[in-house]
Amino acid sequence: MSQKLIVGNWKMNGGAEFNATLLNALLSQSAQWQALVAVCVPSVYLGQVQHIVQGSAIALGAQDVSAHEAGAYTGEISAAMLKDFGTRYAIVGHSERRQYHGETDATVATKAQRALAAGITPIVCVGETLEEREAGRTEEVVKRQLAAVIHANGHCISEIVVAYEPVWAIGTGKTATPEMAQQVHAVLRAQLHAASEKADRVHILYGGSMNASNAQQLLAQPDIDGGLVGGAALKSADFLSIIAAAQ
């Protein structure tokens, strides 16, 4: 992959003043970036962040999208609404949504479909729990999660981004070793190749406690095309170091 993709997932963090300070600090360095960069922000701030990043090297992303097109779904936000704010990416199937909101593989696949139909690139998260890893089920789990999205999205599959996020590494400070991550990325790459001849253009990101010190080694792996970054995306210096490591 010629250009890496670094995506910040702010989760439920930020605030109007904090967002502006963080984004302006990032933008002040953006002339040096070789990687593609995006931030996935809480939906109430899409308008604010759109205004700040418009025409810049930072693309706008959302953290979720409704599985429904429109209608009586109180509290939900449709893909068309995200598109109204210039949203380029939407995370789907983050493990926190699977865990706390009961999202199934089928729901995640439908969300990816809604995003693609609106011209938004879904960042499809897959990853095993510690229990599943210890039971030797990592490959089976991530392949099942990705298969649901491939099945529902067929010929569009080369338009997605995949993020391998081992659940046990998210927000815990425990990172998969570059070798462990590479092994899973290679499995996901092969699965995408079997589904589409254009699979080479799919960015496969690693996520799970990526930080300024471990980013370079992770990003040096042949099948790691970028990062999905949580905690370290909230500090401009750390996020900038990760972007710099993605050359």
Ligand code: PEP
């Ligand atoms: C994430 O939430 O997608 C994530 C990778 O978080 P963290 O970097 O904090 O582990």
